[in-house]
Amino acid sequence: MSEHNQKNQMQGPIVVKSVVPKNRQDLIKWNGWGYNDSKFVIKEGPEIYFSGKRYPIGEQRLPHIYDWAKDVLNVDLATAKPKKIQGLPSEDLYPKPNITAENLDKISSLGISYSTKVIDRLIRAHGQTLHEIYTLQNSTFTRIPDIVLWPTSHNDVVKIVSLSNESDIVVIPFGGGTAVSGAPECPHNESRTIISLDTSQMNKILWLDKENLIGCFESGIVGQDLERELKQLGYTTGHEPDSYEFSSLGGWVATRASGMKKNVYGNIEDLLVHVKMVTARGTLEKNCQVPRLSCGPDFNHVVLGSEGSLGVITEVILKIRPLPQCKKYGSIVFPSFENGVEFMREVAKRRWQPASIRLMDNDQFKFALILKPESTYVALVLDSIKKFYITTIKGFDPDHMCVMTLLFEADEADVKINEKNLYNLSKRFGGYPAGEMNGERGYMLTFVIAYIRDLGLQYEVVAESFETSVPWDRAVTLARNVKFVITDECKTLGITHFLINCRVTQTYDSGCVIYFYLGFNHSGLGDPVVLHNRLETRARNEIVSCGGSISHHHGVGKLRQKWYPSTVSDVGVGLYLAAKKQLDPNNIFATNNLVPPSKL
């Protein structure tokens, strides 16, 4: 903690007890998404449930999944046998750590907690891409870290980095492990010792400055801990990426994350006031915590999106906000996706966005209905009346209509005005308000949907999501063209049962974000990871051809390197490499993210 900050400090550092234990596998699946106790389970019948009480659909029967899986994915959950997935790895599944006794001595003399156990190393060897999860379940990684270190402070990190730089040891920072770009993966051919620097024990709230509405946090704090602690103090950062239960502050900065409620609170780059990054040359930081700075190129933007390749992010000063007086959900149905996008564009033009505004396409809207729990009789009747009204009276075509979900966070009066404005405006685009419940369910599903891949994997169905940002006028054609390309490529690959749907998840003045879900049945078609790779590559090529970006918030990692040079120009690649060379002359942060190693 810097000297000059001390007087602003309201209290001593808050030592946060994280929900995620140091032994991650005690709470979180070691080979899938999310909590151990939360998953889709199939019981006799078949009856499908979502287990656990953590989410509102927990322990409720989900009767619609069965038919849907059969129709769309050609999986009969009654008769199909779930695939056998390999168990927790034994010590001899992976080679012994590649580390000299001398280096191990040096490391242990730092007095920082470490482990060379296979399970600890394996759990920190990956993120959450399909390729990584599929490898965990079915085979082995070519390379995993040799040793895991748990620093508890900025100074610990300084010591680790300096030792690594002297001894030519590789450091790969690890936060929440939710990356979907392949960023945390070890390069296959790295012959040096690899340290996995796990930031999870470095998760204190160092200080809050209520006068200036900022707080200083250690980078290992995960989203739900941060929000829970701040909430107790009456504050929020408002940063809520879909992964926020598990992802860490350092990861957000390193990937340029985006939160669901960015319309009110801003994306990570808007929230970030100051950041410390430990590089091989020392710590990159500033001497002030000002709201804006005209002082040459902004080096915050060297840190943001650095994906672990330039240094370790240790301490971040973020803006905080008082908790909103009112939080309210909403939803609007539109006769077609095109109408919905036009409405969103108009909302963005007027800058009327509530905290979150999202639009599901027709397929995703239908998919959301599949996850509806069995309702009571009254609810069913109400539902059918509403359905009758929308499809018959309003003339909506069930195969074209789609739904928009809204989240308001503000003073009650402001929310009321905002609601009224939006619902009125939506009428001009054929929209029709569809209630708070549908909105709330929509957001809840965002968290649950991540679990469904693990169910599919047991029945030869793989699924993945990918996203892009695109100018307004190209959004609809981009979505349409990507679906066309996927359909076309599935035909080529012999894939007969698949789904490709999308939603618009963020709006900006000049464009929006589109998030795609892709899933397919690969039974009898060979390696699903290879198949999926082909599909995703074609989809990304099409996205780029349609004016979309390589990524809005998932980052580049290793998965999207192919499109990095054309995105930033050759000069841009050179600029990045120059920075890399300056900050990390020995390439100890050898993640190979962004630019492939051949260019280094």
Next chain:
Amino acid sequence: MSIVREYDNFLDLRRQETSNFLWISKRWDPKIAFRQGQSRPSPQFHKEAVLNSPKIQELIEQISSRSNISKSVLEHQVQDILDEIGYEKKFKIIRWLGLMLTKICLTVLSGIYINVEQVEQIKNQMGHCPVIFVPTHRSYGDFIMMSYITFQYDIEIPAIAAGMDFHGMWGMGTLLRDTGAFFMRRTYNDDHLYWTTFRQYVYQLVSKGDLPIEFFIEGTRSRSNKSLSPKYGLLTMVLKAFFFSQVPDIHFVPIGVSYDRILEENLFAFELLGVPKPKESTSGFFKSMKILKESFGNIYVHMDKPISVKQFFGNKVDRSVHNLGALHQQEVTDEEKKLLPSLAYEILNRQQKVLVTTVFNLVSLILNNNLVYEKDLLTLEELTKDVQWIRETVRFLGGFTHSTNIERSINDCFNTHKNLIRINRNKKIKIVSNKISHGEINHKKLKGHLLSDETMTYSVPFVTLQIYVNPVLHYFVDINIILVILSSKSMNEDELFENYHFLRSLFAREFITLAPKDKTVFNTALNNAISLNLVSLTNGSYQLENNEKLRYLIVNTFNAFYVSFLTTLIVLEGLPDVTDEKSILTNAQKLLENSIEKKKDIIHPYSLNLDTLGNCLNSLVDERIIQKTRRNNKTLYEIYRSKLMEIKEHFVRIIPKYYVEESCQITSNRLQNKL
């Protein structure tokens, strides 16, 4: 090469049903090309979208501020232009026309044959991206057939790009428009507002429309019944939507439409010889209705597998070049334009390949050779034998003739074409010749020389016959060139290819090819020539073989084209450095008219045709021997003399001697007088 093709006669269905009326009033729920959201776009929707597009709105603002015309006046102008261009859909009219057409077809045609299986496949694939029908264009019938067939197979009737000359025909313009035609002005001028509106309209139909679109890549009806060089205007407008990623792909469906007898055969013969094309008028149309009392045999429509432009261009196109900047301010790039010829020629080549060869094409091929170059006329038996013989050769080279009973098909030809061929009292087959005398003709309106009544009377039947020979020539052209070259002497492959390449380039317009330098095409032709026993290889040297009958046929069939080319070269040689097109054509036709008078057994009257002479000039432009410019509404050519001499020398050196001697004589006699 054996090809199995299946065609269904869809007129049989009409003949079998008890009521055509029931069929024509069937429920209409067609397959559309490119689904667009929830509701189907209407013709009016497209016009409004064009008017309100940022492209047109910005142009209106520009013109308004530059020339001080109010924006509302300009908007009205655009609306008028759009009303002139835009298609309509009147379903009652479509049904009534369909009924009328059915009655007519049942009277004058034996069959309309279609490869139904492929049509069904195309139909099944439709719905996900724009589909463009690109038929051959060798008769007005093409328009009608395509709409008729799509109606039959429940495919949405296409929006058809039509020339404004149709629009002028009283009543016809409206009728065509109501069935889905949209109109394009033929004259190219600087009317920026018109052309921007037209381009935007096509862009709108492709990217936001759901109808299939139909256009003719050759830009006009081919009077010669062979493929013309492609036009790129509409193709560019259509592809723009793909280059700009406004559509995920575009499927081009090459379609070959062939006729046992072309409605306009006589008209085409006159036009080819230079009689000015009468403006399409309704009286002209009703005149052609009279013809419909006659027999027109069969029509064959073959729809080929769609070409996906995405697959076809593959990595060659980088659509992300349009990512920066507003789309409506961007244009198709030069790189993208460079890709167009490969696609255009692919479409044309596919059209040629799928086009059904009619029995009369083969009959014409045999008769044409017999009537001009051989002493003894053929009997029906001899003709039948020869047709069966050449049918095998054409089949070997990839052509498909649809006939289950060749004797009967040949007999039918004498009924269908009784205006052109008949069997005389001596059982010999003769060409039918009618005396032609033209009245007053305004010389200024002629493109070339006014041929004498005598020449016309003699030439018109032969030119008409040649129209039916022409569609099979692309199977023979490469072999012909090899045979012509080897007629002068034997040579090794390198020398042969060099000469082949030279002649093939000169004929690149007449027998369209994008790649006259293509070694694989040459090799295929050479191998075919060897297989057909036309050429053999000894000690590394190629020479003629003993299949003389086929060789004479192939060589003779192309004589007219060599004569036209040589004449063009001779005429250019004698003319001033800068000469207008009409002088060249007039001199060439004059020269040829004279030589025909003297040497009917050597010079085929088809050599007089302006289409071939024009192609010669265009080829010389492509080869940079002459340069084309336009001044005061006149087409002028600048002649690069030394290059011309070089070409001529090379040409004379490799083509058979007798062409040269005959033609040179004519030069000294005639051209000097004129100059």
